[in-house]
Amino acid sequence: ERSNDVFASATRILDQSLPDVRQMHGYEDIKLVSPKGVVVYTANAATSAEVGTTAEGHLLEAFREGQKGLKINGIFLDEDSLAEITHYSVYVSKNLSDDDGFPIGVIVTEVSLTSLLAEITESTGLSTTGETYLAKDDGRAALFLSPLREDQNAPLNRTVTYGDANDEATQAATRGQAGRGEGRNYNETPVLAAWQHIPVVDWGIVTAIH
Numbered sequence: 001e002r003s004n005d006v007f008a009s010a011t012r013i014l015d016q017s018l019p020d021v022r023q024m025h026g027y028e029d030i031k032l033v034s035p036k037g038v039v040v041y042t043a044n045a046a047t048s049a050e051v052g053t054t055a056e057g058h059l060l061e062a063f064r065e066g067q068k069g070l071k072i073n074g075i076f077l078d079e080d081s082l083a084e085i086t087h088y089s090v091y092v093s094k095n096l097s098d099d100d101g102f103p104i105g106v107i108v109t110e111v112s113l114t115s116l117l118a119e120i121t122e123s124t125g126l127s128t129t130g131e132t133y134l135a136k137d138d139g140r141a142a143l144f145l146s147p148l149r150e151d152q153n154a155p156l157n158r159t160v161t162y163g164d165a166n167d168e169a170t171q172a173a174t175r176g177q178a179g180r181g182e183g184r185n186y187n188e189t190p191v192l193a194a195w196q197h198i199p200v201v202d203w204g205i206v207t208a209i210h
Helices: 005-015 018-025 045-050 057-066 114-120 168-173
Strands: 029-033 039-042 076-080 085-097 103-112 131-137 141-144 159-161 179-184 190-198 203-209
Touching: 005 018, 005 039, 018 029, 029 045, 029 057, 039 045, 057 085, 057 103, 085 114, 131 168, 141 168, 168 179, 168 190, 168 203
Parallel strands: none
Antiparallel strands: 029 039, 029 103, 076 085, 085 103, 131 141, 131 203, 141 159, 179 190, 190 203
16 A cells, blocks of 8 residues: 555655666656556656556556566557657566565566667668668567658558568568568568568568668
8 A cells, every 4th residue: 555654665765766767777667566466666756646556558568578587578659648749668577576586576667769769760871762670570460660761650550461472571570580682672662671580579670772
């Protein structure tokens, strides 16, 4: 309970360090979630209302994955309705235990990917037709995670179906392969592409030029 003296004392101790860590590294938030999935602490004052609530949505997914160990969860669209800001974020979660190894919860850090995605999609040196983008395996298709030169609304919206004759580079990268060669991109345009799988996040990265 938030009114509990032990809870209040623990919160004061955490307030002496975690908000500073958050600001130092530019994190959106640092949350602590109990073994039962209840948010017990947030380092961002703007999300303090979440304390005492049960994790849901992307946070719940990050909590469950974090119980297994260090996990980097998929990109998601974070919409701040109050500030009318929309940006891309990713959750990094890790299980926590006491000195005896008993599980005490999960720490979930929200990291903004807006600046990273801007760097990834920077096309300097790739002439007027080159681009680099991210995608991930989404079952029967590869789901784009970053804007495309010809489709800025692609993140989390646009896919390329596995087995499709177009954009074989993205299909290969999201299925753990690396390579280079000629082919057609997501808009059926002939391109020269290079692709690579990123194991730590299970994403694919592709660089292509017309």
